[in-house]
Amino acid sequence: MDGVARKSNKIKLKYRRILLKLSGEVLRNRETGDSIDASRLAFMAERVKKIHALGVQVGIVLGGGNIFRGLSGAKNGVNRVVGDSMGMLATIINGLAMMNALEQIGVPTRVMTSIDMPKLAEPFIQRKAIRHLEKGRVCIFAGGTGNPYFSTDSAAALRASEIGADALLKATKVDGIYTADPMKDPKAKRYGSLKYETALAKRLKVMDAAAFALCMENNIPIVVFDFFDGNALARVVKGEAVGTLVSEKG
Numbered sequence: 001m002d003g004v005a006r007k008s009n010k011i012k013l014k015y016r017r018i019l020l021k022l023s024g025e026v027l028r029n030r031e032t033g034d035s036i037d038a039s040r041l042a043f044m045a046e047r048v049k050k051i052h053a054l055g056v057q058v059g060i061v062l063g064g065g066n067i068f069r070g071l072s073g074a075k076n077g078v079n080r081v082v083g084d085s086m087g088m089l090a091t092i093i094n095g096l097a098m099m100n101a102l103e104q105i106g107v108p109t110r111v112m113t114s115i116d117m118p119k120l121a122e123p124f125i126q127r128k129a130i131r132h133l134e135k136g137r138v139c140i141f142a143g144g145t146g147n148p149y150f151s152t153d154s155a156a157a158l159r160a161s162e163i164g165a166d167a168l169l170k171a172t173k174v175d176g177i178y179t180a181d182p183m184k185d186p187k188a189k190r191y192g193s194l195k196y197e198t199a200l201a202k203r204l205k206v207m208d209a210a211a212f213a214l215c216m217e218n219n220i221p222i223v224v225f226d227f228f229d230g231n232a233l234a235r236v237v238k239g240e241a242v243g244t245l246v247s248e249k250g
């Protein structure tokens with residue numbers, strides 16, 4: 001097994017193979033104007049290294065909103081298909097940055113893309129991705145689904161289904177799913193758990209409907225948590241009650 005030494009799995013893990021969905025926005029430093037902030041990238045890489053060392057097989061899907069967001073481009077006169085293609089390329093830039101950050105701290109990593117660019121990354125092949133995970137390599141799935149009109153949330157749900165992930169972990173700026181935006185409504189209450197159907201019926205915006213529906217169809221639990229809590233990710237994979245759990249049972 002290449003890269004960092006991994007612990008013999010004496011630690012009890014609830015989720016042994018996960019798909020971690022990260023927003024591209026968390027890489028942006030609004031104060032400096034940097035689209036990819038080195039300190040934020042390093043922070044995320046350290047969190048991933050921590051669970052990788054526990055023996056968790058980690059797949060990652062990064063958004064590209066810190067560089068370009070297809071929907072925003074469409075509002076500014078960019079053709080939607082072209083805008084979404086630009087957004088997919090932005091996720092590949094973020095994926096390469098994350099790979100570099102992880103490898104600098106000794107975590108073996110592969111970037112696999114839905115858009116062929118062999119000089120930069122491997123094409124996504126489901127069986128090869130699973131083999132990488134089994135060998136202890138972190139896999140970054142970039143380029144979205146490779147198709148316009150699909151968000152990176154949908155890409156995360158798709159890849160989670162393809163690799164047989166035990167859970168899709170959605171890292172956000174808040175500690176779960178709320179009845180309203182907690183940044184705007186001080187009376188907003190956090191859900192401890194939800195059924196897929198409830199999340200869809202309430203049109204909760206933490207993920208799009210297609211992503212919720214795909215996870216429901218394949219019975220993949222979704223955990224929404226605050227990634228800036230340094231211990232949250234490790235607690236989630238151990239099965240502790242962190243953030244909001246969306247599942248069949250609720």
